[in-house]
Amino acid sequence: MAATPASGAYSCETAERTREWMEALAYFLRRHRPLLEAHVVNFFKGRLWELVDAEWMECLRREPVESLLKLPSGCVQEHWPATLREFVLTARSLVIPREQKAPQSLVSDIHVAPIGTVLAQGMNSKKKHEIENLAAVVHAIAKKCGAKTVVDVGSGQGYLAQSLSFEYQLPVVAIDASSHHASVTIARAERIKKHYAAKCVEKQLLMVPRTVTCHVLSSDTLAAVTLDACKDDHGEHVRETKASTKKITQIQEPTQGSPPLILAGLHACGDLSVNMLRVFVSCEQVKALVSVGCCYNLLSEDSNEGTDTCPGFPMSKAAKLSELVLGKSIRDLACQSAERWRNLTMDIAVQNFDVHAFRAAFQMVLEKYFPEVSRLSPSIGRQGKALRRQRLRKVVESQMTTEKSDDFSCSTLKEQNKNANDVDSVIYGVDTGQMTSIIMHVKSSPCSKISHYLD
Numbered sequence: 001m002a003a004t005p006a007s008g009a010y011s012c013e014t015a016e017r018t019r020e021w022m023e024a025l026a027y028f029l030r031r032h033r034p035l036l037e038a039h040v041v042n043f044f045k046g047r048l049w050e051l052v053d054a055e056w057m058e059c060l061r062r063e064p065v066e067s068l069l070k071l072p073s074g075c076v077q078e079h080w081p082a083t084l085r086e087f088v089l090t091a092r093s094l095v096i097p098r099e100q101k102a103p104q105s106l107v108s109d110i111h112v113a114p115i116g117t118v119l120a121q122g123m124n125s126k127k128k129h130e131i132e133n134l135a136a137v138v139h140a141i142a143k144k145c146g147a148k149t150v151v152d153v154g155s156g157q158g159y160l161a162q163s164l165s166f167e168y169q170l171p172v173v174a175i176d177a178s179s180h181h182a183s184v185t186i187a188r189a190e191r192i193k194k195h196y197a198a199k200c201v202e203k204q205l206l207m208v209p210r211t212v213t214c215h216v217l218s219s220d221t222l223a224a225v226t227l228d229a230c231k232d233d234h235g236e237h238v239r240e241t242k243a244s245t246k247k248i249t250q251i252q253e254p255t256q257g258s259p260p261l262i263l264a265g266l267h268a269c270g271d272l273s274v275n276m277l278r279v280f281v282s283c284e285q286v287k288a289l290v291s292v293g294c295c296y297n298l299l300s301e302d303s304n305e306g307t308d309t310c311p312g313f314p315m316s317k318a319a320k321l322s323e324l325v326l327g328k329s330i331r332d333l334a335c336q337s338a339e340r341w342r343n344l345t346m347d348i349a350v351q352n353f354d355v356h357a358f359r360a361a362f363q364m365v366l367e368k369y370f371p372e373v374s375r376l377s378p379s380i381g382r383q384g385k386a387l388r389r390q391r392l393r394k395v396v397e398s399q400m401t402t403e404k405s406d407d408f409s410c411s412t413l414k415e416q417n418k419n420a421n422d423v424d425s426v427i428y429g430v431d432t433g434q435m436t437s438i439i440m441h442v443k444s445s446p447c448s449k450i451s452h453y454l455d
Contacts, residue, residue: 009093019318025094026322029330032087037329044360056084065346072338103133107144112136113167118195122188123159130266130292135163138264138290142170145287148259149173149230152209153222153268153276158185160266161209165189166196172209173229175216182211217271218310219278227285230259262288270298271312278310297331 010021029036038048049057059080060068067077074092076085103110112132120128138150138160148171152161155174158181164170174185189208196206212229216222263276263286273293280289299312302320314320326334344352366373 015318021094022318022322022324026324028090028094029324029326036333037327039329039332040356041360041363044357045364053081053083055081059084065349069341069344069346069349072336073342074338103137107137107140109143110136110140115163115167118192119163119166122157127159131159131163134264134266134290134292135160135167138164138262139168139170141288141290142262145262146260147262147287150262150264151175151226151230153216153263153265154272155185155209155211156181156267158188158209158211160264161185162189162192164264165207165209166192169207171207173212173226174209175212175214175222175225175229177213177215179213182213185209185211216275219275219282222275223279223283226261226263226279227283230261230285259285260287261285262290264289265291265293267292267294269293269295271300274299274312274315277315295335297328297335299331301326301331 010017010024012018012021034051035048038046042048063077067075071088074088074095076088103112113136115123115128115132120131123131141147142150150161150164150170150172152158152164152172152174155161155176158174161172161174162185164172174182176182176185186208193206193208210229212225214221214225216225263280265272265276268276268291273291273296276289276291280286301313302311313326314322314324341349
């Protein structure tokens with residue numbers, strides 16, 4: 001008979017209890033670090049099963065695939081060794097609750113407006129669901145807090161920005177690193193505007209999102225670009241603004257021309273979520289934050305990133321005092337979903353195991369018989385991917401300090417990509433990862449703080 005851990009052992013109800021949870025996590029991770037640091041390929045290649053308790057291995061060898069698939073979800077068997085059961089249940093007790101909640105349970109007086117076929121063009125069913133619900137949440141919070149402008153950070157092709165503009169008549173500034181995305185957003189918005197204009201019986205103000213192209217490598221950059229972009233009147237935004245990154249060194253002081261804002265982000269990738277949180281805390285004009293983060297494995301870390309910007313992890317003093325160091329492999333592992341394995345059929349699961357084993361065998365052959373390929377071609381493997389991303393970050397940061405022109409043009413970005421071994425210019429905010437959580441924070445005045453986590 002399978003056993004599952006009791007929920008509610010830890011909480012964030014108080015600072016003290018939050019700190020207790022963090023310390024428990026840090027202690028658990030330190031105890032099992034050798035296994036957590038290893039990529040699944042290295043488990044085979046480096047014979048890491050030898051680090052696992054022999055009694056555990058003997059037990060798990062006899063388990064059916066169905067039991068192994070439930071193991072990441074915290075399900076244990078009574079006949080397992082006590083130490084193995086303790087390990088699995090402790091890991092499960094430390095997990096942040098991921099129960100899904102309806103938007104109405106988070107924000108009162110919310111109405112989810114269905115997206116029509118014109119506005120939903122290009123969206124799959126998952127994206128359409130996300131946009132409909134997140135736009136409704138942003139609109140409801142904007143009303144509560146008196147926010148006059150929504151800043152869509154990492155806007156991509158402008159799906160959220162356009163839904164807020166056309167369905168809820170909110171002025172929106174869409175910020176993204178890609179000038180191509182800005183062009184797509186503008187062209188798409190103009191097509192949608194014509195459709196809405198033809199439907200309007202009464203005179204209605206149709207606002208097109210204003211676009212800003214900028215690499216957001218720090219909270220200072222995001223704050224300065226946000227305040228600068230929102231100084232204008234709240235009329236129709238139709239032109240693209242290319243923000244200079246070289247002159248932004250500190251958060252701008254509040255001005256009378258800056259309206260109350262709400263920061264919103266759908267799939268705010270890696271450090272982008274962190275920078276949004278920092279701006280929310282430090283910038284008075286930002287009255288609320290609604291962020292759906294993703295790709296937490298792309299967070300920069302204090303211990304292993306050679307950059308001049310503030311690291312994405314750790315953020316708090318409490319996290320720093322815990323002396324917790326993650327690293328790329330642990331961050332990658334944290335992005336794995338227990339539900340993903342639990343819902344697999346036995347045949348598909350076995351295929352997954354075979355793929356991992358084959359990939360490990362290939363890596364071993366490559367390193368033994370063709371070592372120069374691994375050494376001279378950084379495009380192969382996970383280390384190469386991380387190296388290319390690190391090179392691109394350094395190129396962009398160098399550009400921030402040396403760029404002489406305010407026109408951070410698309411051609412400049414293409415040249416940077418070429419110099420960085422054709423790495424994708426994805427620093428933040430693009431729709432490249434599975435949505436893992438939504439964080440909503442509203443400042444105490446005029447609204448009380450909301451803090452929720454959704455799957």
